[in-house]
Ligand SMILES: NC(=O)c1ccc[n+]([C@@H]2O[C@H](COP(=O)([O-])OP(=O)(O)OC[C@H]3O[C@@H](n4cnc5c(N)ncnc54)[C@H](O)[C@@H]3O)[C@@H](O)[C@H]2O)c1
């Protein structure tokens with residue numbers, strides 16, 4: 001079939017009432033959040049998700065103590081249920097009534113929690129940094145956004161690290177207990193000095209670098225190990241980045257500041273303790289799991305490790321008879337790193353803003369399990385986000401019943417360099433459009449790739465690099481579904497796939513190609529596609545059938561192969577025509593096939 005010419009008839013103009021609101025309240029360079037509202041529908045989903053029933057106030061379960069300022073923010077927007085010390089069973093029972101959950105490190109947000117929520121839970125807010133207590137894979141599979149509060153407790157944690165370092169070196173806790181027991185043991189509690197000693201900071205992130213800065217102020221020689229930290233950031237505060245073995249072999253003191261991941265789990269173990277300088281002292285305000293605690297007891301007993309100061313433990317609280325806790329050379333605190341008045345107020349505000357934003361459909365800057373796309377990129381892509389979802393919706397509705405959708409090709413034509421166009425959001429929205437009309441699954445930026453994979457849909461992406469100046473990020477987007485039959489034969493392109501193509505014109509998404517026919521219809525309301533033999537009066541005939549039923553036509557366009565040959569008419573309608581009206585359109589003699597598609 002030859003490429004068609006296109007005639008466009010704009011019957012009545014639609015106003016563009018889309019608005020983009022941006023809020024970027026956090027002091028992070030990549031911070032962004034975006035919401036998209038259109039007056040044509042009460043609350044359009046946004047980049048992340050539509051929360052069902054947002055007309056009613058959402059419910060937020062706060063499962064661990066949160067600062068007042070954060071609670072106040074939450075209460076302005078949601079019903080807030082503060083229920084602390086819930087058992088896992090109680091949490092699973094309550095969660096089915098909640099749209100958001102806020103926890104600190106003491107609550108395990110397991111797969112069972114997401115399953116028990118039966119899709120209602122949209123956001124988990126971790127009021128702090130470490131998200132090792134949240135099953136991220138399960139959250140993603142359930143389309144639940146996880147956000148954290150990564151900055152507000154940094155200084156508190158660093159200060160606690162320094163407090164433990166100094167207290168350990170001078171036996172403060174042991175000496176205090178001894179004095180309170182009525183003793184006066186000045187010789188027993190002679191300490192070691194910090195000045196001039198080498199401190200190895202393991203994990204040179206937010207907390208690690210603040211610890212390093214403070215330790216430099218105490219006159220320590222600071223080295224750091226972090227495979228992902230930029231050397232110039234370390235150099236800027238006079239810290240040398242070294243390899244793992246060099247760090248642990250050189251250090252008089254080791255301070256741990258990495259996250260708990262499969263790679264850091266039990267990073268300090270019998271083997272690595274054996275490589276350390278005899279008499280090394282260890283501080284851990286990161287996560288208990290980065291140390292093999294049994295191995296640490298052995299290293300303390302053998303004298304390889306002279307002392308340890310620990311704020312975090314593999315199991316919290318640790319067993320009362322834990323050899324590690326009871327060890328004379330161990331100073332222990334009950335996970336107090338983030339526990340200052342200031343940090344807890346800051347964390348509470350940071351997490352409340354992130355959770356409220358996410359419930360409103362904004363994508364939080366602190367999203368842990370969703371792509372982080374800079375705000376300016378998202379702003380620019382916003383009309384294409386809408387286009388992408390609608391093309392996905394149209395394409396899947398063109399598939400004939402019984403044909404399984406397995407292979408989808410998305411093509412972006414753009415004058416941008418390939419690495420200058422981030423298509424993750426567009427792909428997610430096409431996936432949403434493809435899957436939501438044919439299932440009860442709720443798809444968002446968080447779970448789009450997972451959901452497509454789970455349903456056996458392979459989505460490949462291709463670029464057409466256009467010449468010219470790349471003013472708009474994308475010239476057109478094509479969605480093709482291969483190996484399927486269509487309810488509308490004309491949607492099958494020359495190469496045998498269902499094909500729809502769209503562009504953004506004046507900020508509004510338009511359908512510009514169906515199969516091999518050029519059309520031009522604004523993607524708002526719904527669409528009737530109609531193949532006919534091109535002849536005078538067809539627009540009038542179809543228009544009058546719709547008019548009789550009071551269905552408002554917003555756009556009409558006819559794409560034809562050649563005058564008086566086959567043509568495809570695309571008609572935008574504001575209301576859904578009745579079956580009877582659609583039947584009447586089908587009965588117009590020149591109409592060969594037609595299909596009604598909901599957007
Ligand atoms: N005790 C507390 O109350 C408390 C308070 C805040 C943070 N924390 C914990 O402290 C840790 C650090 O927090 P942050 O805010 O600095 O996080 P961060 O993400 O800013 O820094 C972590 C750093 O660890 C590095 N890293 C990752 N894998 C590593 C590895 N294998 N070896 C060495 N470095 C590695 C990363 O590159 C990153 O620079 C986290 O585990 C967090 O949960 C504890």
Ligand SMILES: O=C(O)[C@H](O)COP(=O)(O)O
Nearest residue numbers: 104105106128129130338
């Ligand atoms: O990762 C964190 O932010 C700290 O470990 C603090 O945890 P908490 O919120 O339970 O004090």
